[in-house]
Amino acid sequence: MKExxxxxxxxxxxxxxxxxGGRAEDWIDLSTGINRLPxxxxxxxxxxxxxxxxxxxxxxxxxxxQHAYRTRAPIVAMGGAQAVIQLxxxxxxxxxARILAPTYxxxxxxxxAAGWEVQxxxxxxxxxxxxxxxxxxxxxxxxxxxxxxxxxxxxxRVGRLVIDESFADADPQLSLAPEADRPGLLVLxxxxxxxxxxxxxxxxAIGHAADVAKLxxxxxxxxxxxxxxxxxxxxxxxxxxxxATSERLARDCIRLDEMARALGWxxxxxxxxxxxxxxxxxxxxxxxxxxxxxxSRVFAKEPTWLRLGxxxxxxxxxxxxxxxxx
Numbered sequence: 001m002k003e004x005x006x007x008x009x010x011x012x013x014x015x016x017x018x019x020x021g022g023r024a025e026d027w028i029d030l031s032t033g034i035n036r037l038p039x040x041x042x043x044x045x046x047x048x049x050x051x052x053x054x055x056x057x058x059x060x061x062x063x064x065x066q067h068a069y070r071t072r073a074p075i076v077a078m079g080g081a082q083a084v085i086q087l088x089x090x091x092x093x094x095x096x097a098r099i100l101a102p103t104y105x106x107x108x109x110x111x112x113a114a115g116w117e118v119q120x121x122x123x124x125x126x127x128x129x130x131x132x133x134x135x136x137x138x139x140x141x142x143x144x145x146x147x148x149x150x151x152x153x154x155x156x157r158v159g160r161l162v163i164d165e166s167f168a169d170a171d172p173q174l175s176l177a178p179e180a181d182r183p184g185l186l187v188l189x190x191x192x193x194x195x196x197x198x199x200x201x202x203x204x205a206i207g208h209a210a211d212v213a214k215l216x217x218x219x220x221x222x223x224x225x226x227x228x229x230x231x232x233x234x235x236x237x238x239x240x241x242x243x244a245t246s247e248r249l250a251r252d253c254i255r256l257d258e259m260a261r262a263l264g265w266x267x268x269x270x271x272x273x274x275x276x277x278x279x280x281x282x283x284x285x286x287x288x289x290x291x292x293x294x295x296s297r298v299f300a301k302e303p304t305w306l307r308l309g310x311x312x313x314x315x316x317x318x319x320x321x322x323x324x325x326x
Contacts, residue, residue, distance in 0.1 A: 011032045031296055037245075038196025042231075048226035065236050069178075074207065074209045077232070078204070090218050091186075104136055143167075188206075189204045
């Protein structure tokens with residue numbers, strides 16, 4: 001049973017274990033959009049674990065993120081993109097928020113709890129007139145994308161525009177990070193998904209100096225751990241790894257789509273780290289996969305939708321193929 005106050009998410013592997021057994025390490029968790037072949041962590045110094053991170057190292061992380069996201073705009077590191085979402089209500093007094101939906105459900109919940117009037121709309125034009133407009137690009141769960149040109153055209157028509165680019169790493173041409181120093185524009189990036197290190201809890205807000213300063217003040221003097229700084233600074237400057245990973249993910253998306261087509265599923269959409277399919281009964285498919293200790297994502301409001309992350313190793317691909325063959 002879902003805990004009180006918890007919204008529907010992937011990554012709820014504990015619930016799968018309660019029903020279908022097995023240890024966490026027995027499972028292939030494809031219910032999230034987290035890279036199953038993570039960045040190699042390497043050696044992390046003892047000091048990174050034992051000492052408070054100095055400001056200079058936090059700034060070095062910011063510079064590495066600016067390099068990876070191809071921007072010179074002000075940036076602040078936080079404990080995942082979710083940490084930024086939690087602080088969004090502090091950027092302005094409560095007003096009218098509009099969210100391009102369906103999408104990641106934390107935005108509506110956080111803003112409603114902070115006294116904002118929240119409306120979900122189905123098209124970009126529906127965001128016009130909002131004090132706060134939110135677009136996830138590429139969208140989660142359907143992968144819908146919008147061009148930077150179309151998003152920038154919306155900027156003068158809203159009070160503040162938040163673009164969540166948590167799944168944009170493999171599609172840098174979609175990113176508004178290079179334009180994020182414009183007043184009223186805030187871009188969110190997640191480190192953990194593309195780099196496969198969600199447990200590190202690292203993300204970034206990129207935007208106009210005034211907004212970034214507010215977020216920095218609200219997050220306190222040590223917003224991320226020394227280990228996150230050390231690993232994040234190294235990974236965000238590893239252009240060769242990022243390029244090779246983007247190429248692999250593109251191939252793997254095609255591979256998974258072909259498996260789905262062979263089953264007669266319709267491809268609804270997806271991004272570089274997950275795919276969304278229409279099946280006759282997504283809950284039945286989820287149960288079949290779960291009996292093979294493979295966890296997937298279903299949606300109460302869309303009972304035919306099944307979302308799958310991409311397997312990592314060849315052994316994981318083989319297990320998925322075998323489970324689907326049943």
